[in-house]
Amino acid sequence: MKPEELRFMRKFKVGELVVDAGTTILMEGSNSPQLFTVLHGMGLRYKLLENGKRQVVNFVFPGDFLGLQAGVMGEMGHSVEATMKMTLCVFDRTEIWTFYKEQPSRAFAMTWLAAIEEHFLGEAVATLGQRDAQESVAWALTKIFIRGQALGLVDNSAMRLPFKQQDLADALGLSLVHTNKTLARLKSSQLAVWSDGILRIPDLKKLGGLALLDDLSPINRPII
Amino acid sequence: MKPEELRFMRKFKVGELVVDAGTTILMEGSNSPQLFTVLHGMGLRYKLLENGKRQVVNFVFPGDFLGLQAGVMGEMGHSVEATMKMTLCVFDRTEIWTFYKEQPSRAFAMTWLAAIEEHFLGEAVATLGQRDAQESVAWALTKIFIRGQALGLVDNSAMRLPFKQQDLADALGLSLVHTNKTLARLKSSQLAVWSDGILRIPDLKKLGGLALLDDLSPINRPII
């Protein structure tokens, strides 16, 4: 971001929000007056179906922009929840339009982010539809790890990952039991070890191969 | 669209493209120099995995905007193929940036479209992850029908739907055989009849109920 853009964004910023683990930040169907950029912490995007089942749509990491759907469509398609203490940068939703009039580069960044999310969800659909359990779990862990690398969260081939197995299961459309057993297999083969909230991947390329992933490079991502 | 915007878009338009059924319009991983708006016809967005499996990401209808990912990210996340004769309005990709500088309302529409796609894919993920076969098929047909209604493609509770069962199967992550049997069940119960390329849904509300869908209203969609 250029200094000029930075100045603009600061003017735009309403404040900072710190939430505890378990807090719901945005609700599906709501039209939040606020938008957020994640500064610190992790969370979940999820949807609830009428039959009570939960689908985790994505994991939330620092740098993520929350509330874009409400910002342009007037309604969130999913909820967002913090899984650990999070700090968020708060913006005023009604000011979005001034982006487009006064800071086209910021407006472009928003479209860019939306396109990145669309790109990711396309891959997720392909995973749920075409990958078996082992490939799915490998895919998810690989994706998360790549994201972690880009954010500097990976230290010595390990990163903090404070989610529950149930979260991963709900993200991949698998049962908790089967997710557990699949993780156990990956652990015993030393391809991926996720214990005590720490994810360790000794050989990302090997895991990526198992996940039918060829491109292991992180995506270039704008910041809002 | 206002007349002024229309004039701007016309200036932007490079030409029209007519393609036959089976033509690939955009390729996954490519960086197409052109963007398209669908004027007529239908198609498929799909991804191919390394193991040869195909995931249909979405069905393409008139009014859809193709190539946004390449436009902002420089790379398509999926391919697009025509399933019948299609006519497309062609734009020059390199001109996208002038949207943002000169026509903020058009730029906003692009973000809006991206958000709609993200919203839809979120639902698709939930379907693949949490709905069983019958619910999935019902969901897909309901979604398609709603879209058809909004486009004026539905006449007397029937619309043209020139896809193969294999396409629907690849969209829902089901086998062709099971998709066929599920369609047969819906047909015998008169909830949805899809034969000879014609989809007939006598009672959309009932089918939507089976699909665990509550909101049967079409989404408000900008045109580019």
Add this chain to the structure above:
DNA sequence: CGGATCATTGAAGTCCCTCAAGTCCTGTGG
């Protein structure tokens, strides 16, 4: 008429789900 494509149907197999315990750990209160 032969070949190709798509739809349909039956049968056998499997991946994954559900059910059901049991372990480990943490926090809480007596």
Add this chain to the structure above:
DNA sequence: CCACAGGACTTGAGGGACTTCAATGATCCG
């Protein structure tokens, strides 16, 4: 300090939804 409850993880067994295999119709077209 120990008893107990709760939550997450683990593991085994049985069942079912869906897949794969295989064969048959149906339609179209050169």
